[in-house]
Amino acid sequence: MRKTCETCVVRDRALCSALSPDQLAVLSSLGTQRHLKRGETLVRAGDETIVCANLQTGVMKIAATTSDGEAAIVGLLYPGDFIGRPFAGSAGHDIVALTDVMLCSFSRVRFEEALRDHQQMESLLLQRTMAELDRAREWLVKMGRANAGARVAGFLDDLTRRLDMLGCTGPQALELPLSRGEIAELLGLTIETVSRQFTRMRVAGAIELPGGRRIIVRDAQMLKAMAAA
Amino acid sequence: MRKTCETCVVRDRALCSALSPDQLAVLSSLGTQRHLKRGETLVRAGDETIVCANLQTGVMKIAATTSDGEAAIVGLLYPGDFIGRPFAGSAGHDIVALTDVMLCSFSRVRFEEALRDHQQMESLLLQRTMAELDRAREWLVKMGRANAGARVAGFLDDLTRRLDMLGCTGPQALELPLSRGEIAELLGLTIETVSRQFTRMRVAGAIELPGGRRIIVRDAQMLKAMAAA
DNA sequence: CGCTTAATTGATGTTAATCAAGAGGCGTGG
DNA sequence: CCACGCCTCTTGATTAACATCAATTAAGCG
Numbered sequence: 001m002r003k004t005c006e007t008c009v010v011r012d013r014a015l016c017s018a019l020s021p022d023q024l025a026v027l028s029s030l031g032t033q034r035h036l037k038r039g040e041t042l043v044r045a046g047d048e049t050i051v052c053a054n055l056q057t058g059v060m061k062i063a064a065t066t067s068d069g070e071a072a073i074v075g076l077l078y079p080g081d082f083i084g085r086p087f088a089g090s091a092g093h094d095i096v097a098l099t100d101v102m103l104c105s106f107s108r109v110r111f112e113e114a115l116r117d118h119q120q121m122e123s124l125l126l127q128r129t130m131a132e133l134d135r136a137r138e139w140l141v142k143m144g145r146a147n148a149g150a151r152v153a154g155f156l157d158d159l160t161r162r163l164d165m166l167g168c169t170g171p172q173a174l175e176l177p178l179s180r181g182e183i184a185e186l187l188g189l190t191i192e193t194v195s196r197q198f199t200r201m202r203v204a205g206a207i208e209l210p211g212g213r214r215i216i217v218r219d220a221q222m223l224k225a226m227a228a229a
Numbered sequence: 230m231r232k233t234c235e236t237c238v239v240r241d242r243a244l245c246s247a248l249s250p251d252q253l254a255v256l257s258s259l260g261t262q263r264h265l266k267r268g269e270t271l272v273r274a275g276d277e278t279i280v281c282a283n284l285q286t287g288v289m290k291i292a293a294t295t296s297d298g299e300a301a302i303v304g305l306l307y308p309g310d311f312i313g314r315p316f317a318g319s320a321g322h323d324i325v326a327l328t329d330v331m332l333c334s335f336s337r338v339r340f341e342e343a344l345r346d347h348q349q350m351e352s353l354l355l356q357r358t359m360a361e362l363d364r365a366r367e368w369l370v371k372m373g374r375a376n377a378g379a380r381v382a383g384f385l386d387d388l389t390r391r392l393d394m395l396g397c398t399g400p401q402a403l404e405l406p407l408s409r410g411e412i413a414e415l416l417g418l419t420i421e422t423v424s425r426q427f428t429r430m431r432v433a434g435a436i437e438l439p440g441g442r443r444i445i446v447r448d449a450q451m452l453k454a455m456a457a458a
Numbered sequence: 459c460g461c462t463t464a465a466t467t468g469a470t471g472t473t474a475a476t477c478a479a480g481a482g483g484c485g486t487g488g
Numbered sequence: 489c490c491a492c493g494c495c496t497c498t499t500g501a502t503t504a505a506c507a508t509c510a511a512t513t514a515a516g517c518g
Contacts, residue, residue: 064367068457088360115352116348122352126316126354129359133362137321140369144372180497180498187373192498193474195496211483212496228297376505410464421465424465424466428467461516461517464514465515466512467513470507471509472505472508474505476501478501479499485495487490487493488490
């Protein structure tokens, strides 16, 4: 199926970056490459966790359903991010593709064995999970205290910084992986409020909206300032 | 200093529960017991992380300072919880005692060695960190969408369940480890709003407020219902 | 007992949700 | 190619919730 991990697009970003070429060769035989179309679900909350995976291309969402049946997005996954809960019983959230995605998938049991065999990979996963926890807590502060404008600006700032790190630099038009409704679900706002804030930022000159889901960041500095307000 | 880990109050709840008596004896010699008074700071955000620790008694807060200088609480720590960021450069948050606390402290480097030597402990830490991440994401949903009443009720429900697990059961008066102001910082509300919600819950018959920081939960079921709204 | 800080209660203002309608894309079929 | 329906996004008017401002009461503490 896959030729080799050596040429993987996330070779130096994913968990496997902790492994030597020899170790990688072993792991390689355990994983399979999978493709998901936008909207397809990889993991459903409550399912016994079967899969662990590395996201290679595309963006996914980590979603929960509130007690009153509304959808909420609690996190996003970008290329290089790890998906799954080794050693855990059941999944706490849905994992759904926001764009077409490519991922490198393992059976949970196999992946747990791999973690045991390669402790440096387990350490890296621990560090990443702690970093993810810190990021979730940053958002916790934003969600608790920031007004609508700061939330939307902060989301855009986060998104662009994250995509920049992946090499998609430049002030060219970028296709948002989320609809207005999904942004609302992520930020705990309504579609209308998100839309109004986009308009406000466009009028202020921070961004352009060439139509559809495309967006151009004109003034990243102003965006940061709006996110801090 | 300390006699033995065998009799530790959190022997079967802390990370060390992953260790055999023999292994514990080794770790025991590396740790020292520390006492902090209410209000004292164990870790300051930005500090190079020096210590790792297990909380034995008392409650601590994980606090951040927002860009506009306001304090925000992003999490609470209870007996048995682990404190620290092994393998990480610097601390992301302040760790402060809300009550007098007792903890079992290690130098970071020593603790990292211990994790390497006892992989089952590292695995347990990984699982706990992932569980903590899930809990943070639950709060993320609450903070984003729930109204003031649900936030305060949810906080009380969480707190009582957490303390119940530690053996402090019963409908007797419990001393809140947080002031109204700290609850406000945790929930992203103002002191006034928190106070009003407490009054509402008292009038509704869910709780009693015998004065000071004491509180009696009269109707845990009603509390849960209020938290879901 | 008096001082200081924390908590409660009340009156008013602001922000974002809600309700409602219109505009822009996009695919389908005539 | 245009007409139509469907969906997403945008914009406007109204309402409800919480913050803010202000005052009072209660609790800790020397």
